[in-house]
Amino acid sequence: MSSRNMLVSLLTSAWGLRLAGYLDWRNLGKGEDYRYRAMRERFGTRFPWISLFAVFGLQGLIMWVVAVPIQTAHFGTAPLGWIDAVGVFFWTVGWLFESVGDWQLARFKAIPDNRGKVMDGGLWRYTRHPNYFGDFMVWWGLYVIAAAAGGWWTIFSPVLMSFLLIRVSSVTLLERSLKQNRPGYEDYVARTNAFFPWPPKR
Numbered sequence: 001m002s003s004r005n006m007l008v009s010l011l012t013s014a015w016g017l018r019l020a021g022y023l024d025w026r027n028l029g030k031g032e033d034y035r036y037r038a039m040r041e042r043f044g045t046r047f048p049w050i051s052l053f054a055v056f057g058l059q060g061l062i063m064w065v066v067a068v069p070i071q072t073a074h075f076g077t078a079p080l081g082w083i084d085a086v087g088v089f090f091w092t093v094g095w096l097f098e099s100v101g102d103w104q105l106a107r108f109k110a111i112p113d114n115r116g117k118v119m120d121g122g123l124w125r126y127t128r129h130p131n132y133f134g135d136f137m138v139w140w141g142l143y144v145i146a147a148a149a150g151g152w153w154t155i156f157s158p159v160l161m162s163f164l165l166i167r168v169s170s171v172t173l174l175e176r177s178l179k180q181n182r183p184g185y186e187d188y189v190a191r192t193n194a195f196f197p198w199p200p201k202r
Contacts, residue, residue: 003080004149008073008142011091015138018095022102066139066161069146069154076149087144094137097123097197101130118188126197128175128188132165133195166195 027033032040036051043050104122108114123130143151143158165171171194178185191200 002077004076004078004084004145005074007080007084007088008070008145011088011142011145012070015091015095018099026106062160062164066157068157069139069143069151072151072154073142073146073149076146076151078149081148083148084145087141087148089141090137090144091141094134094139094141097130097134097137099134101134105131116183118182118184120188120192123197124192125200126193128192128194129171130197132171133197136162136165136195171195 036055039051039055040047101123104124105119108119108121127133139158139161143154146152146154175189175194191202
């Protein structure tokens with residue numbers, strides 16, 4: 001196994017293990033996700049087939065497309081260089097944003113008096129979605145490493161991931177719900193960048 005193979009495998013595994021551990025800790029003992037419960041109620045006996053294609057099939061397809069740079073990086077024969085270092089830097093910034101942002105939000109929610117309140121401290125002071133921005137940086141970092149191995153053409157993968165994070169499945173859908181159900185969220189939106197970190201507006 002080449003140095004780049006080991007690097008990409010290590011970074012991808014670290015990202016996946018952190019996310020899996022966090023989701024397991026957050027959801028353990030809480031039953032089925034409310035979105036799947038809503039689908040089950042809506043589609044009734046058709047739910048198994050609908051979920052097979054609309055949830056698992058679609059997720060599998062997206063996962064394969066998003067992973068193309070990782071697969072490509074494993075075939076590169078060029079030695080590690082400064083471009084790989086840039087990719088590792090991007091990945092590290094993203095992983096830290098995800099990790100710290102999730103930890104800060106978990107601490108905030110653990111305080112009973114914060115129930116129903118808006119989290120606007122720590123990284124959440126500079127971006128309304130530090131975890132999604134972190135994911136964005138992780139996948140662009142892996143793409144840069146793949147590009148250093150000759151996989152520059154896989155740019156469609158991080159572009160797709162960026163579009164999904166910002167416009168489709170993450171920021172847009174979540175904020176639609178928060179604006180309706182979280183008092184004070186409109187004020188938070190007015191002073192805080194949606195995605196890319198920036199000092200809050202006055």
